[in-house]
Structure formats: C-alpha cells, structure tokens
Amino acid sequence: MSNVLPTEHKKKETGRLWTRFLLAGAVMLAGGxxxxxxxxxxxxxxxxxxxxxxxxxxxxRLASGDQSAAARAQVLLGILGSIAAATSSPSGVLAGALSLKPANISVNTIIYTGGGQGKIVLSGVAGRREAVSEYRDALSGSGRFVDVAVPVAALVGTQEGKFTITLSGSF
Structure with missing residues (x-):
C-alpha cells in the first residue's frame, strides 16, 4: 500500500497512526x-x-491516666484532711513532752502511734535513776497525758540508766 499512495497521503496516514498509538497508550496508562x-x-x-x-x-489511655491521678489525689487529700483536722498536733504533744525532760536525761527514740487513743513511747538514757522518776512525775502533772507508764526496772535503776516511758492520750 505504501507504493500505491502518494507521498502526501502517506505522511497523513502515518500521522494518524501515531495519533491512534499515542491515544491508545494514554488510555492504557490511565486504566493501569x-x-x-x-x-x-x-x-x-x-x-x-x-x-x-x-x-x-x-x-x-491518657484520659484514664488523668482520671486515676485525680482519684489518687482525692484519696490523698482525704487522708491529709483528716490529719489537718486533728484536735491537736502530734508535734505539739511531742514538743510538750520533751520540754518537761530534765537536763540529765537523753531521749534516743520516739515512737508515735496516732488514733483515738494515741500512744507515744520515749526511750533513752538517764544519768541517774531519780531523773526518770522526776520526768515521769512532770509528765503526769502536765495534764496532757491520760496515762504515763514507766517499767519498775527503770525506776529502780537496774537497767543501767536505760528507760522507756509510754504516754497515752487523745492526740
């Protein structure tokens, strides 16, 4: 056929074929x-x-973490609120008990147990046995404590000056 067509028509036909080829290629690429x-x-x-x-x-998770932190803070505030609302401060009671101590007595250990009927245990060493008796009398006479208990061995002096005094009261 190429030898039958004149050169002008041959160029037009080749251009049409290239156009069809490019159009088919573009459609195939778009489909792909x-x-x-x-x-x-x-x-x-x-x-x-x-x-x-x-x-x-x-x-x-972040919201639940915030909620658990808020719940924990509320519990801590409840606990601290009950401590703040206590009728008397434990530090005030301890300061009062230690202020009555004679000069030749050394308190080494203080154990505090709070609650309705609080308890304070003072342990230490006295230079002489009469000092323990004087300290017990001063604590009893202060009126801040319901009960002041001292073991008899500490009052007699058989423990080489070591003593333990238990104070009870509502503090």
Missing amino acids: AVVATLAILPAFISVRIARAGIETSEAA
Whole structure:
C-alpha cells in the first residue's frame, strides 16, 4: 500500500497512526493507574482505620491516666484532711513532752502511734535513776497525758540508766 499512495497521503496516514498509538497508550496508562489505585485503596483504608483506633485508644489511655491521678489525689487529700483536722498536733504533744525532760536525761527514740487513743513511747538514757522518776512525775502533772507508764526496772535503776516511758492520750 505504501507504493500505491502518494507521498502526501502517506505522511497523513502515518500521522494518524501515531495519533491512534499515542491515544491508545494514554488510555492504557490511565486504566493501569485506576487499577493500581483500586489495588492500593484497601491497604490505605485499613491503615487509616488502624491509626484512628490507635489515636482513640491513646486518648482513652491518657484520659484514664488523668482520671486515676485525680482519684489518687482525692484519696490523698482525704487522708491529709483528716490529719489537718486533728484536735491537736502530734508535734505539739511531742514538743510538750520533751520540754518537761530534765537536763540529765537523753531521749534516743520516739515512737508515735496516732488514733483515738494515741500512744507515744520515749526511750533513752538517764544519768541517774531519780531523773526518770522526776520526768515521769512532770509528765503526769502536765495534764496532757491520760496515762504515763514507766517499767519498775527503770525506776529502780537496774537497767543501767536505760528507760522507756509510754504516754497515752487523745492526740
């Protein structure tokens, strides 16, 4: 056919063939792009759903962390509120007990147990046995304590000056 057509028509026909070829190639590339997009779309959607789930679970975790911190703070405030509302301060009672101590007595250990009927245990060393008796009398006479108990061995002096005094009261 190429030898039958004149040169002008041959050039036009070649241009038409190239146009058809380019158009068919463009349609095929567009179709391939649509197929590739449809193939990737489910993976993209699943990633978006998973990311949204992670974000909501992280937000819920942060919210629950804030809620647990708030609950813990409320419990601590309740505990500290009951201590602050106590009728007398334990430090005031301890300071009062230690202010009555004679000069030749050394208190080494203080154990405080609070509650309705509080208890303070003072342990230490006295230079002489009469000092323990004087200290017990001073604590009893102060009126701050319901009961002042001292073991007899400490009053007699058989423990080499060591003593333990137990104070009871509402503090």
